[in-house]
Amino acid sequence: MRKCSLSAINSIFEEIAKNTMLFLPVDNKDGKAEYKKWQEGFLLSEKLNTVKSPKEFLFPQTENLMEFKTSGKNIEIIDTRTAKEDFVVFGVRACDAKAFDILDKVFLTEPRDSYYASCREHGTIITLACNKPSETCFCSAFGIDPANPMGDVSAWKTENEMFFEANTEKGEKFIELIKNLTEKTDNKEVKKQKEKISNIMKKLPLANLSTEKFGGGKTKELFDAPEWAELSSTCLGCGTCTFVCPTCQCYDIKDFNTGKGVIRFRCWDSCMYSNFTLMAHGNNRNSQKERFRQRFMHKLVYFPENNDGTFGCVGCGRCLSRCPISMNIVKVMKKLGGKTND
Secondary structure, eight states: OEEEEGGGHHHHHHHHHHHSEEEEEEEOTTSOEEEEEOOTTOOOOOOSSOSSOGGGGTSOSEEEEEEEEEETTEEEEEOOOOOOOOEEEEEEOHHHHHHHHHHHHHHSSSSOOHHHHHHHHHEEEEEEOOSSOOTTOOGGGGTOOTTSOOSSEEEEEOSSEEEEEEOSHHHHHHHHHTGGGSEEOOSHHHHHHHHHHHHHHHHSTTTTOOOTTOSTTOHHHHHTOTHHHHHHTTOOOOOHHHHHOSSOOOEEEEEEEOSSOEEEEEEEOOTTSTTTTOBTTBOSOOSHHHHHHHHHHIIIIIHHHHTTTOOSOOOOOHHHHHOTTOOOHHHHHHHHHGGGGO
8 A cells, every 4th residue: 555645646646647648526617526637736626526427438428430431332431449548537436436347247248349448448547435425425225335446546535645555457557657656554544534434424314225125036026116107207308317327328329421421429328318219110118207217227127137236326426416306216216115215
């Protein structure tokens, strides 16, 4: 384990940026945190979560896939990808780091998504423990420990110091990079910090949220539950929850005619939209109730059914704070989970 004083953290950012692109959460003009490419003068945000999750570094909101040029009956397919640069994402929270593992199960299962795989290969994830978990946090319900955030390197921040511990080969390379700016230390202070975080988590409003009533094998029991009608009745179908979610992976593929050729790109999509998976015959989910149910059944039943019990939610709380009508996965779990979630 290595440590440095907080006064030296800027020097560490500068050292990283000499060798690779560095992204970290900084406060924007509205006082909210968002990931930006580091430059001199940028300060690491004290906010718990960024507005948008860091999944965009691996799965961009809009991404060009290829280009087509036609000449008569001939079609030329052009691979528009360029060589990926290495990059470091600093300050990722435990929930978002776990979300990367969930995305891996989707995009790195054969046939592998080569676009995602390239980003994953070139990215190094530096996580940061959550000193002050929020009332909207419920990551512990999914077995995530905000005091042990994992990633390639785990970091902990105390009042005066920052601690680093490598978890992977990429992490070891990162530690070597900052070795001259840090010093070797034991884990006594980190243990104290972990205990503080653990005590906060136990006192949070959602500390007792349970997944007992959900998971693989619960499709028949939950699909026809009458509660879906009431839960979905106020849903606007705006898709905000899917766009701030770190684990949502739905996308659409579109073609854009530039006048000189056609660019094929993909962009995030939402299962909450009425035109999601729309085909010539129409849509197979014609009501908002059906679309609402699909989103939460996927997170809580379908995904764990097909991924060894891993849920498709990481309890980051973004949907709790961003939904315009205050409907979210916690309310769904409490309503369908009954006494388990009182």
